[in-house]
Amino acid sequence: MDELPISIDAILWIVLVILILCSAFFSSSETAMMSLNRYRLKNLVKKGQKSAVNANKLLKRPESLISVILIGNNLVNIAAASIASVLATRLLPENENLALILSTILLTIAVLVFAEVTPKTIAQKFPERIAFPASYLLKPLFTVFAPLVWVMNHLVGSLLWILRIDTKSGSSDALSTEELKTIVTESGEVIQTQRQDMLLGVLDLDNVSVSDIMVPRNEVVGLDLDDDIESLAEQIKLSHFTRLPVYKGDLDKVIGMLHLRDANDFLFSENPSKVMLKKATIDNYFVPENTPLHTQLINFQKEKRRMGLVVDEYGDVQGLVTLEDLLEEIVGDFTRDILFNSKDLHEQNDGSYVAEGSTSIRDINKTLNWKLPTEGAKTINGLIVEQLESIPDSNMSIIVGDYVIEILQIKDKKVMTAQLSNKKKQKQLDL
Structure with a gap:
């Protein structure tokens, strides 16, 4: 009978190394799949990247994915332990107890270094490089381990039911406003500083109300119809604003809002009258003082308005808010300094x-x-x-x-x- 070209011991060593590499694959796959940025992954899926599509399908069933990885990892680890024990007893046949102790210690060190810590560290640092190729191997394993996964999931589900743990009410991938702010702030060089400020400005709109940015009542510039015609005409000509509230005696008795382009008939008329100013005004637009800015931005858009009078709960005018004031909360002040x-x-x-x-x-x-x-x-x-x-x-x-x-x-x-x-x-x- 011809001798084998390679000894039994060598074959066992080769199989042991292969099993440790398989264990490293399962360990790194688990860490990489769970470390994937879900939002970047969704973006790659939209672009049609095949490996990202495979990984996304696997992550849609996280319980099954973890079960497949754990089953594979435990199988190869148990097989590696068995082969290590056989090798140890073949190397030290005179003292099997010592051989088993040494095999346990050495295999534990080897698994920790080469199959756990090192591959998981690499996978955590480069999740896409590990997870995307691994998805092609994990996908067929879903079919191979399907019966075992089914049994395991039902056993785990039964145990959780006994412990009264509801898995359906788990945490969501949705981010809160504060978490979004943290992401934007820590984006570093990925997003320019100016764009960061704009994004943070948008996110802060929820925390700011109209009363925080309004022009206070005592600073509102308007046209008082109790003034004489000459004074009103002079105010319109020298105004730095394109829109002015028109009132009679007191801002609470506001008649309407005047756009200066609509005041031409009054300015160039041979016989100007206050009635002409009244006719040129548009209806008032009132804004409750506690309206959040994001709501008011939408309201301005719906109403096709650029300015509104801010009122308190009693209906008294407290100030004036403009679309420009609101936009400055997002993009910053329009003045340079x-x-x-x-x-x-x-x-x-x-x-x-x-x-x-x-x-x-x-x-x-x-x-x-x-x-x-x-x-x-x-x-x-x-x-x-x-x-x-x-x-x-x-x-x-x-x-x-x-x-x-x-x-x-x-x-x-x-x-x-x-x-x-x-x-x-x-x-x-x-x-």
């Missing part, structure tokens, strides 16, 4: 800022990258009154978090100007 073009905020030589009492806190936070509280008061005057819980009657300083606010001027029970400084920034300058 907000700080130096601002009439309400002036930088001082010592690093502090002088602001008018009516300056919006949100504008200050955006301009200076500060974090003054915005939950309650909307202006510096309102913030000071809120902190003091009374109307200040003399110049004083208050501390709000990391910021110092010093009252510079008070008039008609209102803070007209205040000096703002950042304590942390001031300490850095002192150092």
Whole structure:
């Protein structure tokens, strides 16, 4: 009888190495499939990439996928342990107990290093490179292991039912607003900084209401029909705005909104009258002050409007909001340099800022990258009154978090100007 060209021991060693490689395949496949970016995967599926389509089909049945991988992994690991024991007893026939102990220790180390830690680390770092090719091998294994998977899934389902664990109410792949913000913020060089700011602006629309961005009532520029004809004509000619509210005596008695292009008949008429202005106005568009910005953006689009009067729960006009104000929350201010073009905020030589009492806190936070509280008061005057819980009657300083606010001027029970400084920034300058 001819001798075998290769010994039994060599064959066992070859089979053992193959089994460890198979174990590495199953381990890396599991990690890679579960580490795939689901949103990138869906995008590749839309593009028709075949390997992505295969992987996506497998991930639609995660319980079965895990069962197939675990069955395969356990089978090869058990087979590897059996062969390792046979090899150990053949190498140390005089001491089988020592041989089994050594085979267990050495095989455990080999499996951990070559079939678990190393392949899983690589798979976690390069999930697509591992998962996509692996999907072609895992797909036929679904058919081979189908009976075992069916039995296992039913056993597991029964056990979970006994433990009263509901698998149908598991976590969803849907991302919350805060999670989306984190993704955008950590996108790094993938998305330009300007585009990041725009995306974050869109996501922040839910947290901002119309009252946060409106032009306050005392700053609304409009046409009072109680003024004489000459004064009204002069206001229209010198107006920096294309749309003006028209009212009689008080902003709460608003008649309508006037687009300056519709005022030509009034301006160039030989006998202009206030009736001509009334006829040129369009109906008022009122906006509740607590309307979220994302809702108001849609409302502007539906109503084909660019401007609305903001009213409180009693119907009193609180201010005015424009489409431009809303868009600035997304794309940023349209002016190049907000700080130096601002009439309400002036930088001082010592690093502090002088602001008018009516300056919006949100504008200050955006301009200076500060974090003054915005939950309650909307202006510096309102913030000071809120902190003091009374109307200040003399110049004083208050501390709000990391910021110092010093009252510079008070008039008609209102803070007209205040000096703002950042304590942390001031300490850095002192150092």
